[in-house]
Amino acid sequence: MTEPQATTLFETPLGDLHRELGARMVPFAGYAMPVQYPAGIIAEHRHTREHAGLFDVSHMGQVALRGPQAARALETMVPGDVAGLEAGRQRYTLFTNPSGGILDDLMVTNAGDHLFVVVNAGCKQADIEHLIVSIGGRVGIEVLADRALLALQGPEAAAVMERLAPASAAMGFMSGRDLDIAGVACFVTRSGYTGEDGFEISVPANRAEAVARVLLAQSEVAPVGLGARDSLRLEAGLCLYGSDIDTTTTPIEAGLAWTIGKRRRAEGGFPGAEIILGQLRDGPARRRVGIRPEGKAPARAHTDIVDAVGRKIGEVTSGGFGPSLDAPIAMGFVETAFAQPGSELGLMVRGTARPARVVPLPFVPHRYRK
Template sequence: MAEAAGALHKTPLYDLHLELGGKMVPFAGYEMPVQFPPGVKKEHLHTRDRAGLFDVSHMGQLILRGDNAAAALEALVPVDIIGLPEGKQRYALFTNDQGGVLDDLMVTNQGDCLYLVVNAACKAQDIAHLEANLPGGIALERLDDRALVALQGPAAGEVMARLAPETAGMVFMDARRVTIDGADCFVSRSGYTGEDGFEISIPADRAEDLARQLLACEEVEPIGLGARDSLRLEAGLCLYGHDLDASTTPVEASLIWAISKERRADGVRPGGFPGADIVLEQVASKQVSRKRVGLLGQGRAPVREGAELFDAEGRAIGGVTSGTFGPSAEASIAMAYVSAEFAAPDTEVFAEVRGKRLPMRVCKMPFVPQRYHRG
């Protein structure tokens, strides 16, 4: 639901977006650029070919401090936080008592604290969830005075090394404190496009300077939310509120890999997170009524979120949660939840689009190869 324009927040890069011709739209309570003059398809392909700069300052940045901060956070996620090495980042999930996903987030061990990045639309609820469940002695700090940008694409490493040579030795999911032009930054070699890249947290008053330096590099172009969405979908990455929600367990969402082996029934610290009995039973039995799958269309017509799915006999079997025509995949692609019996690769299903039922095939994700820099 769109918010009143007067209620929307602006990121530190708002004026720069306008200067660059960004088309601004309401998103998660912020005015954000959905695209720039080249358009979504060209922005998408430029990121895959060279490097794109994304404003993700609407995301929530948080710090947890305290001697037992890792154990306290681990009690809220099915992930190994206690064993997370300093200078490393990990994908995590907040779960509820039914095993549903409240949000997905990134957690970094910065040595003296844990640094969290949470989704913009879930920021307030995540903070309330942490405040309600963290024990005494753990301090939660909001980093409202910092911006966050993502540099993504095969040229990202070369571009970053010009500004901060020490980033050249980083590999996927490494994180470190870096000084860029005198500004204290948190840099991780990560992102949400399936490409090599970096996310850079920087003081808000230095964000525009950094963005201009990056955009001055001939490889880099500004990229909006439209291409960010098509890039992450091609990479098989979930968007919270669409492909994940509080009624969906990690197993239903095909995110078993995000449940650390240390936290499983036969692990060294089994369970202990909200909904653990439900989630770990699903892990052990591999029995769920529905599964998140990838779908590949046989034609070029995009199949959008909300499209209902049917089997060959016309029985409803699920629905699409994300869908588009993938500029790099050169095909109609979608994520969907289907009844478990239809989740096997190569199963044919039919998506209803404007009264027609279009054939699609269940396929493995990602739809294009991921190219993270693993060294």
């Protein structure tokens, strides 16, 4: 292997298990992470769409926000309706900045006596500092550094979970609760990043390998690496922070207006509200779209998007190959005039404009539990 043997990489609690399973480990957000196992990205991707894939996402940040003001305080940092989140319910939202850009995307679950928050690995230190500075004076902020996070995703994930934790069967999508799995007390949400039904399992770090082994022992389950995680989320039209969304993109440009509830639209009170709500009213100058190249050549992130006369109208932010479609797919931002499905685009790949068109997202229909 030619990867540098960086001594500073963090290990998740499952590092030894990944190596035992033959994973190829790569540096990602400061962690040694499995990009694929011997089956390969395409096989792992398809296994997840057809059966159930187990992902180690322990590099992500898990934080508990405590105290009676937690929901209202968090609302000063995000445009989502957190105060209206009932106990046991989960929501996707965004940390925004004063210019309307996105600092990170996150999942928030009302866990009853606290808010359970999951943030991106690459942003977690900045997010935690941002939380402490912004609301630390009135909210207890506990970084759950001693917990691992596993994702079980795919149409057979529900059957696996029901076998191991029967109470999971009653969980709706975007809900969370305490569940025992193989005798280990876990906090489980029914959610994910693949477009499939599935669960994310927060488990004490010292029991993570035991739980992972029990899950992998189920006939439906195979280990899946970050490579397939990326192709699955891209087919599902889901944003990757740092690629599709960042401080230079607003929630409206990114097609995430649906994350801003009615009350928040009326009241504002989150960073960048004036700009974001202005774009909601007037429409943004550019939009995130799905893109299907006509040929077989993938267009990668940062590929220029041009119009019929070669003028640059945008840029690809995520691009690659969709194993479920057996075709290249991409997402990117284009001027609003080109954002309608059917719009013809050129993708500048190796100096040549290659024909492509805008298509609705997701590329592969979501199959979340109703």
